[in-house]
Amino acid sequence: xxxxxxxxxxxxxxxxxxxxxxxxxxxxxxxxxxxxxxxxxxxxxxxxxxxxxxxxxxxxxxxxxxxxxxxxxxxxxxxxxxxxxxxxxxxxxxxxxxxxxxxxxxxxxxxxxxxxxxxxxxxxxxxxxxxxxxxxxxxxxxxxxxxxxxxxxxxxxxxxxxxxxxxxxxxxxxxxxxxxxxxxxxxxxxxxxxxxxxxxxxx
Amino acid sequence: xxxxxxxxxxxxxxxxxxxxxxxxxxxxxxxxxxxxxxxxxxxxxxxxxxxxxxxxxxxxxxxxxxxxxxxxxxxxxxxxxxxxxxxxxxxxxxxxxxxxxxxxxxxxxxxxxxxxxxxxxxxxxxxxxxxxxxxxxxxxxxxxxxxxxxxxxxxxxxxxxxxxxxxxxxxxxxxxxxxxxxxxxxxxxxxxxxxxxxxxxxxxxxxxxxxxxxxxxxxxxxxxxxxxxxxxxxxxxxxxxxxxxxxxxxxxxxxxxxxxxxxxxxxxxxxxxxxxxxxxxxxxxxxxxxxxxxxxxxxxxxxxxxxxxxxxxxxxxxxxxxxxxxxxxxxxxxxxxxxxxxxxxxxxxxxxxxxxxxxxxxxxxxxxxxxxxxxxxxxxxxxxxxxxxxxxxxxxxxxxxxxxxxxxxxxxxxxxxxxxxxxxxxxxxxxxxxxxxxxxxxxxxxxxxxxxxxxxxxxxxxxxxxxxxxxxxxxxxxxxxxxxxxxxxxxxxxxxxxxxxxxxxxxxxxxxxxxxxxxxxxxxxxxxxxxxxxxxxxxxxxxxxxxxxxxxxxxxxxxxxxxxxxxxxxxxxxxxxxxxxxxxxxxxxxxxxxxxxxxxxxxxxxxxxxxxxxxxxxxxxxxxxxxxxxxxxxxxxxxxxxxxxxxxxxxx
Numbered sequence: 001x002x003x004x005x006x007x008x009x010x011x012x013x014x015x016x017x018x019x020x021x022x023x024x025x026x027x028x029x030x031x032x033x034x035x036x037x038x039x040x041x042x043x044x045x046x047x048x049x050x051x052x053x054x055x056x057x058x059x060x061x062x063x064x065x066x067x068x069x070x071x072x073x074x075x076x077x078x079x080x081x082x083x084x085x086x087x088x089x090x091x092x093x094x095x096x097x098x099x100x101x102x103x104x105x106x107x108x109x110x111x112x113x114x115x116x117x118x119x120x121x122x123x124x125x126x127x128x129x130x131x132x133x134x135x136x137x138x139x140x141x142x143x144x145x146x147x148x149x150x151x152x153x154x155x156x157x158x159x160x161x162x163x164x165x166x167x168x169x170x171x172x173x174x175x176x177x178x179x180x181x182x183x184x185x186x187x188x189x190x191x192x193x194x195x196x197x198x199x200x201x202x203x
Numbered sequence: 204x205x206x207x208x209x210x211x212x213x214x215x216x217x218x219x220x221x222x223x224x225x226x227x228x229x230x231x232x233x234x235x236x237x238x239x240x241x242x243x244x245x246x247x248x249x250x251x252x253x254x255x256x257x258x259x260x261x262x263x264x265x266x267x268x269x270x271x272x273x274x275x276x277x278x279x280x281x282x283x284x285x286x287x288x289x290x291x292x293x294x295x296x297x298x299x300x301x302x303x304x305x306x307x308x309x310x311x312x313x314x315x316x317x318x319x320x321x322x323x324x325x326x327x328x329x330x331x332x333x334x335x336x337x338x339x340x341x342x343x344x345x346x347x348x349x350x351x352x353x354x355x356x357x358x359x360x361x362x363x364x365x366x367x368x369x370x371x372x373x374x375x376x377x378x379x380x381x382x383x384x385x386x387x388x389x390x391x392x393x394x395x396x397x398x399x400x401x402x403x404x405x406x407x408x409x410x411x412x413x414x415x416x417x418x419x420x421x422x423x424x425x426x427x428x429x430x431x432x433x434x435x436x437x438x439x440x441x442x443x444x445x446x447x448x449x450x451x452x453x454x455x456x457x458x459x460x461x462x463x464x465x466x467x468x469x470x471x472x473x474x475x476x477x478x479x480x481x482x483x484x485x486x487x488x489x490x491x492x493x494x495x496x497x498x499x500x501x502x503x504x505x506x507x508x509x510x511x512x513x514x515x516x517x518x519x520x521x522x523x524x525x526x527x528x529x530x531x532x533x534x535x536x537x538x539x540x541x542x543x544x545x546x547x548x549x550x551x552x553x554x555x556x557x558x559x560x561x562x563x564x565x566x567x568x569x570x571x572x573x574x575x576x577x578x579x580x581x582x583x584x585x586x587x588x589x590x591x592x593x594x595x596x597x598x599x600x601x602x603x604x605x606x607x608x609x610x611x612x613x614x615x616x617x618x619x620x621x622x623x624x625x626x627x628x629x630x631x632x633x634x635x636x637x638x639x640x641x642x643x644x645x646x647x648x649x650x651x652x653x654x655x656x657x658x659x660x661x662x663x664x665x666x667x668x669x670x671x672x673x674x675x676x677x678x679x680x681x682x683x684x685x686x687x688x689x690x691x692x693x694x695x696x697x698x699x700x701x702x703x704x705x706x707x708x709x710x711x712x713x714x715x716x717x718x719x720x721x722x723x724x725x726x727x728x729x730x731x732x733x734x735x736x737x738x739x740x741x742x743x744x745x746x747x748x749x750x751x752x753x754x755x756x757x758x759x760x761x762x763x764x765x766x767x768x769x770x771x772x773x774x775x776x777x778x779x780x781x782x783x784x785x786x787x788x789x790x791x792x793x794x795x796x797x798x799x800x801x802x803x804x805x806x807x808x809x810x811x812x813x814x815x816x817x818x819x820x821x822x823x824x825x826x827x828x829x830x831x832x833x834x835x836x837x838x839x840x841x842x843x844x845x846x847x848x849x850x851x852x853x854x855x
Contacts (some may be wrong), residue, residue, distance in 0.1 A: 003216035013538065015785050018416070022339045026412040032403060033446045040450035040480055044465060051471030128463045132471030139454060157827050 020173050027177045031184045035146075038188050041140045042195060058133070060198035061126060063117065067197040070160035071112045071189065077106035078186040082140050085179040095174070097159065104155050109144065111148050114141065137196065144185070144192060151181055206810030207387065212365045216300060219602070223363040251828070252789040254341035259348050260326030261635050261645060264638070266352055267319030269403035275709060277308035281475030282669070282702035290699075301686040302369035303388065304669070307358055309372025310392060315355045317492040317626065320634040322351070322406055324433050325495055329410065329643055331743035331750060332428050334419025334759040334766075341414040341787040342835070349408040349797025351354050352400025357808075361391045365808070368392035371684065373481055376466040377472040381459050387808050390459065394804030397452045400445055406473055407441030419742075421761035428741045428765075429512060432519050433498025434525045437491050444487035445528070470558055475540060482533035490529045492626065494522060496633030497564055500589070503582045504568045505641045506737050507577030511765055514567040521560035521567075528557050538606045539613050547606040552605035561597060565590060580737070583594045585636030588663045589628055596624025599674070617677025620670045627666055635662075635715075643724075643731040647748045651725065651735040654718035661711030669704025672697035709822050740768040753784045753839060754849050781841040781848070788837050796822050 049058065084099035118141065121127070121134075128138035158174050168177070215223065237243055250258055261350045273300050280296065281304055296304065330338060338344045361367040368388040370379045379389045414435050418427070427435075455477060464470035464475045505512045512518065534542060534550040577583065599622040603609045612618055635658075643649045645850030673681075681688070688694055693764070722729055736743040742759055743750075745767045757779050763769040802820030805811075 020418045022412055025416060026339060026408055029408045029411055029442060033408065033442055035447035036443055037450045040447045040483075041454075044476055045456065047473060047476055048465065048471065051473070053471045060426070101205075128457075128461065132464050132467075132473065135457075135472065137467045139457060139463060139465065143453075153823070157830065161831075174830070 007118070016169055020169070023173050024180075026178060027180055031180065034184065035188075037145070038140075038191070041136075041143060041199070042191065045136040045140050045196065048132040048136040049114060052134075055131055055132040055134070056126065058196070061121060061124075062200050063120075064197055066113065066117055068108055070117070071193050073106050073110045073113065074186060074189050077110065078183055080106065081182040083172055083178050085176060088172055088175045088179075090165055093162060093166050093190075096167065097162060100155060100175075101157055106123045107148055107152060107182075111145060111152070114145055114148075114184060118142070118145075140192065140196065144188060147185055147188075151178070151185060154178055204810075205823045206806075207810070208809040208811065209707070212387075212809075213363070216297065217297070219300065219362065219850055224395055224446065226359055226362060236713045244851055248789065251794050252345075252791045254337075254345045254787050254790055254793075256326050256330050256338050256344060257645065257750065257752075258434055259344055260323045260328075261322030262348060263319050263351070265327055266355055267316050267323055267634075269317035269356055270319060270358075272712065274308050274311040274316055275705075275712060277304050277311065279702070279705045279709060280304055281308065282698070282705045284457075284686060285688075286695070286699045286702040288687045289695045293687055296686065298686055299366075299369060302371075302684065303367045305684050306370060306372055306374075306388075306392065306416075307361075308369045310395060311355075312626070313372060313488070313492075314396060315351075315358070317630050318399070319351065320630065321492060321495045322347075322403070323751070324634065324637050324641065325437075326501065327717075328743055329431065329434055331419070331454035331644075331746060332411065332741050333417060333422060334742050334755060334761065335413065335417040336754045336758070336784065337787060338409055338547070340409050342790045342792060342829070343405055343409050345403040345790060346792030347409065347793075349793045350402030350405070350800055351399045352395075353797045353801035353804070354402065357391050357395035357398075357804065360805065365391065372480075373485070376455065376458070376477050377468055379455065380467055380474075381462070382467070388676055390808040393452055393456055393459070394808055397449065397456070398800050399454070399805055400448050401853060403441060404445040404449065407438045407445060409436040413494075413579055414438070419759050419761055422766070426764050426766070428498075429515065429518050429522075430498035430741075431497070432522055433494045433501070436522045437494045440487040440491050440494070440526055440529065444484045444491070447480055448484035448488075451477060451484065456807075465679070475491055475537075478537055478540070482536045483526065483530070485536065486533040487529045489622075489625070490525055492630045493633075494525065496499055496637070497522065497628055499633050500568055500586055500642070501564075501635035501735075502741065503636065504566060504571050504586060505765075506640075506739055506785070507578045508572045509738075510571055510575040511740070511768075512567070513570040513573075515764065516564075516689055517563055518567055521563045524560035526558060528553055528560075532557065534660075535604055535609070538609045544606075550602045551606050551609075555601055558597060558601050565594060580639075581652055581659065582636040582640040582655060583634045584659040585639070588659060589632040589636070592624050592628025592632070592663075592666060596621055596628055599624065611676060614679040614683055616673040616681045616683055618681045620673035620677060623666075623670050623673075627670075632662070634762050635659075640737070641743075643729075643736045644734075644743055644746075644748050644750070648722060648726040648729040648731055649736055651718050651721045651729070654714055654721055658711045658714035658718055661707055661714055664709055665704050665707030667704070668707055669701050672701045672704075676701075687718065691745075735767075740765040742767050745770065749849060751788055753844070756844050758785075781844040783841050784839040784844060785836050788835055790835070792825055795825050799825070 080099045080102040082097050084103060087095040087099060118138070125127065126134060128135045155178060158178055161168070161171055164176075237246060250262060253259065260677070281301070284294040284296045284301060288296075326344070330336070358367065365387040368374055368379070368391060370384065370389060370392070372392075374389060374392050377383055379392075413428075414431060454463070454465045458466050458472070464472040466472050466474045468474050483831065501518060531553045532550055534540070535554045538547050538550070554605070569590070589646055603612050603618065603621060639650050639655055676694055677693070679694065681692075681694055731748045734747040735747070737744070742761070745759065746754060759766065799818045799821045803815050803822070804812035806818060
């Protein structure tokens with residue numbers, strides 16, 4: 001174990017530094033590709049939004065209050081993941097674990113809220129099979145949900161070595177990527193919140 | 204238990220049986236040969252689990268060549284059918300089979316031959332040219348390759364189990380939707396393209412980071428070889444375009460699997476949305492296939508003209524001009540959608556603009572040759588062929604970019620002739636040129652010139668015979684994907700010429716096989732002992748042929764463009780003590796993920812959902828296991844490097 005005050009980032013060898021900066025940059029590029037994928041889904045949603053086949057539209061179906069709660073839960077989750085990143089860089093194991101743990105709990109809560117929202121729709125008989133609008137909505141939101149579920153799994157996988165040992169260099173690199181991924185999801189959600197929920201009533 | 208998979212899946216007509224059987228026998232033959240040679244362990248250690256970019260590149264090229272032969276046989280079958288199936292006669296291929304063949308032909312050629320050839324050359328050469336020891340993410344590179352291969356396997360599997368799509372390689376809904384194509388064919392297409400597409404996407408990230416982060420000291424942007432610039436532009440396209448394809452095909456999948464209505468007209472879906480997204484990827488894709496080829500020409504035309512490249516800066520600007528405009532032209536694939544005169548005019552003009560930077564590049568190569576001491580080696584022959592055919596294809600492209608003309612030409616054989624001119628004349632000729640140029644670097648001996656020239660002339664004449672008639676047929680009103688026509692049209696003579704052309708092209712391929720065979724036979728005579736057989740200009744020629752697994756004992760330091768040329772002129776060879784080298788260890792994770800994806804996709808095709816879930820879990824698990832590997836590197840000590848370097852130049 002290294003001196004607890006020194007970040008692994010500061011004592012990297014030249015080779016490690018190269019690998020660190022490559023990985024972080026590569027992850028940025030990956031996020032860019034994921035943005036493009038969501039962009040395609042958004043485009044489809046916007047095009048199909050009005051095709052409700054005489055069924056209820058966004059204005060009737062979406063519960064803005066629930067969407068707001070989900071947004072707040074997700075935003076706080078991201079605040080904590082930011083904190084976790086700061087402490088990981090300072091090599092503070094306990095606080096890193098604490099804040100990643102909080103992120104995990106909040107995002108699980110978010111996922112639960114999101115899924116129960118979708119279940120409410122399905123129980124009302126408004127499934128993805130009904131119309132182009134509902135298909136696009138379910139596809140967009142479910143893709144987001146899959147991303148969140150994947151990030152939750154990833155959090156567990158990355159925190160196990162931190163629980164067992166400390167924040168080694170390879171852990172730090174991966175934790176920084178994970179933090180970026182959570183923040184990326186947040187930005188996507190902001191778009192979902194604005195385009196899908198806030199603009200639900202726009203004709 | 205086995206979803207839709209029953210014995211009906213194995214029911215075919217005799218031609219399909221013959222194709223399937225020959226494939227199985229061929230595969231078994233290869234396996235038997237490997238077993239006989241006792242090479243399995245070697246294959247596993249040296250290639251399958253290798254994360255060395257040079258070996259991965261060779262495997263890409265190998266797969267691309269296999270798929271090229273497969274795609275050419277498809278083409279030959281279609282052309283002979285069209286030569287025979289006129290009036291009373293209906294040829295030898297049923298309509299169902301014919302449409303599978305043209306779909307498989309397009310999918311094979313774009314996704315597995317074009318992408319495979321381009322990625323293969325890039326893999327082998329790019330890290331060498333930037334003076335790097337490996338890719339930014341070597342294991343990810345191996346994963347990309349195996350995903351690419353897994354995608355290719357579906358085209359072969361569908362010969363034996365089930366059918367392939369009959370929708371054309373672009374699989375437009377509603378034809379590709381559940382209502383009109385409930386069978387497995389479209390699903391095979393979906394998983395084939397999806398899995399290989401994800402592989403290409405990961406390659407895109409990998410190469411972009413490699414170029415931006417791994418260049419050797421001194422190689423600033425303006426000192427990069429033009430090939431590196433071309434790959435950089437290509438990878439920007441890959442990164443921006445491939446995710447759109449992923450999303451698009453994923454939505455087609457949910458339409459078919461979960462009954463969503465995204466592209467289902469009449470249920471509030473919009474099939475044109477698929478087509479828009481498809482070409483928002485598809486048009487950048489054709490530049491993904493051609494820009495690296497422009498890079499290849501920019502490398503060997505100066506070398507064989509003994510001059511430096513004319514207009515370096517304008518070459519780079521032209522590359523990025525094409526990159527930018529390529530995202531603003533997708534609608535020209537369906538002017539007939541009815542978007543309105545203004546929209547069509549915009550996309551038409553944007554399409555014409557592409558011709559300007561492309562023209563700049565062609566002129567720059569010609570000016571590079573002007574007053575040079577030109578050595579007409581095989582690569583230069585391919586380049587000359589490229590100039591003629593590619594420019595023809597480009598000009599017919601500009602013709603079709605005028606919406607009013609396109610309304611006449613849409614989906615006619617004129618269009619088919621156009622894109623074959625640019626893809627065969629561009630991507631394939633460029634690949635062949637690059638292949639013969641870099642072959643000595645990869646394998647340590649040069650290719651036979653005589654058979655190379657023969658292959659070139661067969662390809663060139665075969666191409667002209669096969670596709671010039673199609674331009675005429677297009678004017679006469681023949682549409683693409685036609686398996687029967689009336690005798691009164693008077694098309695038959697031209698179709699016969701076209702099929703003769705296909706035969707001549709096959710002769711060209713046979714010549715290439717002979718070329719490789721002859722060169723292997725005479726490898727001692729053709730050996731490249733210096734590592735620099737053509738008096739090259741860029742860093743890859745400063746390594747021995749074939750390069751050692753760590754590429755460079757000393758990371759080169761660059762002060763000029765055409766770095767190796769400058770070093771040779773000044774005779775500056777830094778003598779430094781050897782250093783320890785970090786190299787990545789072999790990893791089987793790429794192979795495992797590729798095969799699990801292949802099985803998982805197969806399970807989705809046949810609705811065997813438990814197996815699909817098992818495969819997905821397997822992929823996640825293998826990634827987690829890989830993350831747990833704390834020692835992915837090994838160190839080659841300075842001493843080992845010294846021992847290896849002393850013995851260098853000696854072939855294995």
